Amino acid sequence: MKRVLHDPVTGGDPLAAGIARVVAVAAEYADAVDREGRFPHEAVQALREEGLFGAMVPVSLGGHGATLAELAGQTQQLARVCASTAMVYAMHHSQLACIVGHGLDQPWHRAFAERIASEQLLLASITSEVGIGGDTRSSLCAVEVADGRLTLVKQAPTVSYGAYADAFLVTARAHADAVASEQVMVTIPREQAEMEPTGSWDALGMRGTCSIGFTFRAEGVPEQVLPASFAEISAEVMVPVSHLLWSAAWTGIAVEALSRARQFLRAQARRSRGVVPPGAARLVRASGEIDGLRARLAPLIAQFDACSPLVDGAPAMSAEEAHWPTGMACGAALNMLKLDVSETCYDVVMEAMRICGMAGYKNGSEFSIGRHLRDIISAQLMINNDRIAATTGQLLLAQRTDLGTI
Amino acid sequence: MERTLRAILDDVGGLARPADSLSTRDDLFVAGLTSFATVGVMLAIEDEFDVAFPDALLVRSTFVSIDALSAAITSIRDEARAA
Numbered sequence: 421m422k423r424v425l426h427d428p429v430t431g432g433d434p435l436a437a438g439i440a441r442v443v444a445v446a447a448e449y450a451d452a453v454d455r456e457g458r459f460p461h462e463a464v465q466a467l468r469e470e471g472l473f474g475a476m477v478p479v480s481l482g483g484h485g486a487t488l489a490e491l492a493g494q495t496q497q498l499a500r501v502c503a504s505t506a507m508v509y510a511m512h513h514s515q516l517a518c519i520v521g522h523g524l525d526q527p528w529h530r531a532f533a534e535r536i537a538s539e540q541l542l543l544a545s546i547t548s549e550v551g552i553g554g555d556t557r558s559s560l561c562a563v564e565v566a567d568g569r570l571t572l573v574k575q576a577p578t579v580s581y582g583a584y585a586d587a588f589l590v591t592a593r594a595h596a597d598a599v600a601s602e603q604v605m606v607t608i609p610r611e612q613a614e615m616e617p618t619g620s621w622d623a624l625g626m627r628g629t630c631s632i633g634f635t636f637r638a639e640g641v642p643e644q645v646l647p648a649s650f651a652e653i654s655a656e657v658m659v660p661v662s663h664l665l666w667s668a669a670w671t672g673i674a675v676e677a678l679s680r681a682r683q684f685l686r687a688q689a690r691r692s693r694g695v696v697p698p699g700a701a702r703l704v705r706a707s708g709e710i711d712g713l714r715a716r717l718a719p720l721i722a723q724f725d726a727c728s729p730l731v732d733g734a735p736a737m738s739a740e741e742a743h744w745p746t747g748m749a750c751g752a753a754l755n756m757l758k759l760d761v762s763e764t765c766y767d768v769v770m771e772a773m774r775i776c777g778m779a780g781y782k783n784g785s786e787f788s789i790g791r792h793l794r795d796i797i798s799a800q801l802m803i804n805n806d807r808i809a810a811t812t813g814q815l816l817l818a819q820r821t822d823l824g825t826i
Numbered sequence: 827m828e829r830t831l832r833a834i835l836d837d838v839g840g841l842a843r844p845a846d847s848l849s850t851r852d853d854l855f856v857a858g859l860t861s862f863a864t865v866g867v868m869l870a871i872e873d874e875f876d877v878a879f880p881d882a883l884l885v886r887s888t889f890v891s892i893d894a895l896s897a898a899i900t901s902i903r904d905e906a907r908a909a
Contacts, residue, residue, distance in 0.1 A: 557860065557861070558860075598856070599842045599856065599857065599858040601855060601858065601859075601860050602855065602856050651855065651886070655886070747886065748861075748881075748884040748885070749881060749884065751861070814865045817865070818865045818868055818869070818879070820878065820880065820881055821881050
């Protein structure tokens with residue numbers, strides 16, 4: 421049977437009960453995680469217990485074979501209660517996607533995918549590097565192979581939840597003589613790594629992601645290098661999955677802030693019957709913005725699911741059949757999505773803050789928007805929007821298809 | 827065609843070594859071409875050869891080697907003649 425385009429469903433039925441329990445746990449500890457700037461241990465433990473770190477692993481390897489639509493729905497639900505937990509979940513799956521999309525034909529990675537599902541391993545990404553700025557498509561460090569052993573040393577300025585992850589996907593130059601852009605991706609379980617923390621994480625928002633720097637030293641076997649080039653892995657899997665799941669997380673933050681604002685307006689309306697609260701006009705505008713983002717995000721997720729190599733079961737459509745953009749058009753579409761979602765969600769949260777006024781500005785009330793505002797600012801900074809805008813401008817001017825035609 | 831392509835690659839390709847040191851089959855991405863720089867290469871080729879790249883050719887494989895670039899230019903010209 422051929423795969424069909426479908427609407428994203430929230431959570432996916434088999435996992436709905438599990439995610440609901442994780443959401444409850446994450447909600448209980450979200451303020452403490454934020455206040456103390458600590459890892460969301462309780463919610464992550466709940467994700468493990470529900471088997472959700474194996475959500476994207478194929479059923480035949482012990483996972484749930486979840487679609488990106490399902491993962492996006494789960495990420496959005498988590499983000500409504502604890503953005504840090506949602507980002508951990510999104511980043512874990514962006515890395516797992518690289519293994520599922522490009523590693524399952526290789527015995528080492530196939531066995532490792534099974535381990536991820538059975539042991540509920542949490543994956544982190546080490547793409548940034550001291551000396552290259554935020555350009556994930558360049559590396560200074562290189563994989564060295566001698567006598568059948570692989571070694572790798574990387575100075576990483578930011579590794580989200582690096583201290584708590586069970587395995588790392590690390591980018592590096594393919595060999596000692598490779599240029600900066602000739603990269604590979606290597607899977608390193610924690611037991612093979614030596615990690616020396618550098619710096620600390622006392623950030624404005626996303627305080628539970630604990631994104632500190634590390635000097636990372638690893639030793640393994642050459643089979644731990646994913647068989648495709650990182651250029652391919654990045655374009656086909658990592659960038660689409662990470663941008664779509666991040667967008668799900670960011671819209672979750674904005675939806676929650678706006679729901680609080682609506683509650684606030686409702687309470688105001690109850691107090692003065694027959695008078696429309698002055699903030700209602702802002703609610704209308706902000707709801708429209710969120711609807712616009714959903715209309716943007718849902719088809720991209722469905723198209724990706726229809727043609728990606730990640731989805732378990734029915735064979736994939738071609739990218740063309742699924743209307744999934746390829747080549748430069750794909751990079752441009754995802755970059756523009758990231759720019760728009762990160763900025764619009766910030767605007768929406770700020771509108772919610774204006775609606776709630778002092779009740780939103782204060783911490784500890786049912787109308788508090790402070791944590792949401794601090795969390796959503798990160799969206800514009802993680803892979804800085806200015807950098808993305810420059811790249812995207814370049815990609816767009818290369819294309820000839822009319823912009824915005826239906 | 828090949829000589830012009832090499833000149834363009836030296837000019838805007840941002841390669842780690844001179845284009846003359848590469849064979850026409852060598853992987854340009856291994857030689858340091860980035861996806862960002864491919865746009866500059868494309869625009870320069872359009873100028874020099876008076877061709878227009880359709881969106882379908884804006885993929886990595888079009889820019890992977892001097893041979894691939896030559897083939898792309900030839901196919902665009904053939905398309906144009908057939909039209």
